[in-house]
Amino acid sequence: AQKITQTQPGMFVQEKEAVTLDCTYDTSDPSYGLFWYKQPSSGEMIFLIYQGSYDQQNATEGRYSLNFQKARKSANLVISASQLGDSAMYFCAMREFPSGNTPLVFGKGTRLSVIA
Amino acid sequence: NAGVTQTPKFQVLKTGQSMTLQCAQDMNHEYMSWYRQDPGMGLRLIHYSVGAGITDQGEVPNGYNVSRSTTEDFPLRLLSAAPSQTSVYFCASTATGQIANGAYEQYFGPGTRLTVT
Numbered sequence: 001a002q003k004i005t006q007t008q009p010g011m012f013v014q015e016k017e018a019v020t021l022d023c024t025y026d027t028s029d030p031s032y033g034l035f036w037y038k039q040p041s042s043g044e045m046i047f048l049i050y051q052g053s054y055d056q057q058n059a060t061e062g063r064y065s066l067n068f069q070k071a072r073k074s075a076n077l078v079i080s081a082s083q084l085g086d087s088a089m090y091f092c093a094m095r096e097f098p099s100g101n102t103p104l105v106f107g108k109g110t111r112l113s114v115i116a
Numbered sequence: 117n118a119g120v121t122q123t124p125k126f127q128v129l130k131t132g133q134s135m136t137l138q139c140a141q142d143m144n145h146e147y148m149s150w151y152r153q154d155p156g157m158g159l160r161l162i163h164y165s166v167g168a169g170i171t172d173q174g175e176v177p178n179g180y181n182v183s184r185s186t187t188e189d190f191p192l193r194l195l196s197a198a199p200s201q202t203s204v205y206f207c208a209s210t211a212t213g214q215i216a217n218g219a220y221e222q223y224f225g226p227g228t229r230l231t232v233t
Contacts, residue, residue, distance in 0.1 A: 045224035091158060103149060103174060104222050108158040
């Protein structure tokens, strides 16, 4: 069963607007972490933001925020005030912590295009 | 710190050839992993290692071997390359234990683009 689901293969957003990229996950472990990565056309993987399953507040990092809804098992990425440089692939990922580290599992990604 | 380094950056192989993709990190991370990225498939885990001398299979291990003789290095071997192994390969490492904000952030290398003809 797929552990991370990103249902939007592609998204368009107008420059300076906000955009939400969806991510749902599946786990029975109470301890886990959710990650978002950005992959621009140059190919490198850039870490954006992290949310732990026990974190009481939604994570924020500059223009990035994570809308964490634990009961719904969703961890949507919100990008505020989109910029042309935000055009990239975005991947949601999860790691479970039953005891120590486990592999980071990725969704299939969403391609975001920012329009001037 | 160089972070996670991968060599080569590009490689073309003929079917049946063997080669090793190199990965090294200088952050003293215990946890290292290899992913392949194919269009529309995201990143899929090939093999991973939780420390020197310990390796385990990921989602798509067939056709690949790994070893972890040191904390720093985690090479990926293709024993007999097939066109289905044409992909971009990423190596990654993570610090175990608590790091900044407890994020267990995974650091990626720049990737190796492999074409098998």
